Amino acid sequence: MxxxxxxxxxxxxxxxxxxxxxxxxxxxxxxxxxxxxxxxxxxxxxxxxxxxxxxxxxxxxxxxxxxxxxxxxxxxxxxxxxxxxxxxxxxxxxxxxxxxxxxxxxxxxxxxxxxPEVYATAWLNVFMLGEAKKGDRVLIHAGASGVGSAAIQLCKALDIDCWVSVGSQERLDYCVGLGAKGGVIRGDGIEGLQELGPFDVILDPVGASYAVQNLKMLAVDGRWVNIGLMGGRRVELDLAQLLGKRIRLIGSTLRTxxxxxxxxxxxxxxxxxxxxxxxxxxxxxxxxxxxxxxxxxxxxxxxxxxxxxxxxxxx
The missing domain is CATH 3.90.180.10 (Medium-chain alcohol dehydrogenases, catalytic domain)
Known part of the structure; x- marks a missing residue:
């Protein structure tokens, strides 16, 4: 064949x-x-x-x-x-x-x-592992991707507010059209997301380059679900922030x-x-x-x- x-x-x-x-x-x-x-x-x-x-x-x-x-x-x-x-x-x-x-x-x-792949990934990581629920604030990095577009729609359908980081204004408009409340363009820096947080759940396929900001933007008892390393695998973190806010850092893969x-x-x-x-x-x-x-x-x-x-x- x-x-x-x-x-x-x-x-x-x-x-x-x-x-x-x-x-x-x-x-x-x-x-x-x-x-x-x-x-x-x-x-x-x-x-x-x-x-x-x-x-x-x-x-x-x-x-x-x-x-x-x-x-x-x-x-x-x-x-x-x-x-x-x-x-x-x-x-x-x-x-x-x-x-x-x-x-x-x-x-x-x-x-x-x-x-199957993107909805299984979004459902597993945002809702089963990340435990997103009504009243939470969710941040989806790479929001215009297949997984991101699925996660945005699931959040909207379940009446959960979400925001995104994306690569362009066109892609931000696309995500808002799907149901995101707003977001930032990564070329401008993701620091602007702090004004939209704190977030209870972050879905992160980027990894190292966003890690420091993720820690700052997470709410107390926040869940940070890492599903990819597009932005690198090594980073230095202030673990006092992790402890102080009782953050759960969850590494997740599906294929294996x-x-x-x-x-x-x-x-x-x-x-x-x-x-x-x-x-x-x-x-x-x-x-x-x-x-x-x-x-x-x-x-x-x-x-x-x-x-x-x-x-x-x-x-």
């Missing part, structure tokens, strides 16, 4: 063996797959797949089930989307049946392909979580987030669609840091 792999630090279409379906798994004929920053890192050789996981790119997909265990939840012909540890950028993928959900109500396959954890996360997503899609309160923001043959162009587009929301590859 055709699949997308990293070849000489570029995404390339290659022929690979059709994956074998294990016990408790379903086989999906992939219609579309989302492009995520983790895919960029894998192509660059900086984020290898976990042991035992396919080196085919792709952390999410949408498509049709073409093989499943008899008597299970899923039947051949069901249209679904899935969270993956890898393998989504291929004609077929096999995945734990518990990591599969029906298409969110009202969405097409193309739109649904942009949902075990199957049982992901199953619980997807169940929580279905129970809490899918009804918000049904109510028309969430939109996957899948604004740009590329063919598989244009994958290199899609990856370059994401690497430009000018994308609002998600990019999708259509197979």
């Amino acid at each position: 055709k699949a997308l792999q990293a070849v000489e630090k570029k995404p390339a279409i290659v022929d690979v063996a059709v994956p074998l379906r294990g016990a408790g798994q379903v086989r999906i004929r992939v219609a579309a797959t989302g492009v995520n920053r983790a895919d960029l890192l894998q192509v660059a050789g900086l984020y290898p797949p976990p042991p035992g996981v396919s080196d085919v790119l792709g952390l999410e997909c949408a498509g049709e089930i073409i093989e499943a265990d008899e008597g299970g939840r899923w039947q051949v012909g069901d249209l679904v989307c899935a969270l993956l540890a890898g393998g989504g950028m291929a004609e077929e993928v096999c995945v734990d049946a518990r990591h599969v959900l029906p298409l969110p109500p009202g969405l097409t396959l193309l739109e649904a392909a942009a949902v 979580r075990d199957d049982d954890f992901k199953a619980g996360l997807m169940a929580s997503l279905h129970d809490n987030v899918w009804p918000l899609f049904a109510a028309g309160k969430l939109d996957p923001q899948a604004g740009e669609v590329f063919g598989l043959a244009d994958a290199e162009q899609a990856f370059a587009r994401l690497a430009s840091n000018q994308v609002n929301g998600k990019l999708v590859l259509e197979l």
Whole structure:
């Protein structure tokens, strides 16, 4: 089958063996797959797949089930989307049946392909780990990204105020349009966020370059959830601020979580987030669609840091 792999630090279409379906798994004929920053890192050789996981790119997909265990939840012909540890950028993928959900109500396959990874990430980190609730103030760094756009919409749908840091005025306007209360442009410095805080929850994919300011902007008993290191990995911090404000610093990754954890996360997503899609309160923001043959162009587009929301590859 055709699949997308990293070849000489570029995404390339290659022929690979059709994956074998294990016990408790379903086989999906992939219609579309989302492009995520983790895919960029894998192509660059900086984020290898976990042991035992396919080196085919792709952390999410949408498509049709073409093989499943008899008597299970899923039947051949069901249209679904899935969270993956890898393998989504291929004609077929096999995945734990518990990591599969029906298409969110009202969405097409193309739109649904942009949902699993970013909504699972936003739900896990802002609401399960960050414990955001009504009355809290949430700060979302890189607010116009796929995860950021999902987190903003979830905050709005659950009546939680949020602010963002972004790269341009156009992207700030985009975030406000999704429901953010406001924010700052990182080129002007993020110090201006202090006037909008203090924040109870900070979702941070940046890391070192924002760490000192994060400590200053967090409220007493604040939760700082770090999910990435785009701004570096090493920083000197005044831990007295961490202690004095009883801040919880939480490091979080999703791809390397075990199957049982992901199953619980997807169940929580279905129970809490899918009804918000049904109510028309969430939109996957899948604004740009590329063919598989244009994958290199899609990856370059994401690497430009000018994308609002998600990019999708259509197979």
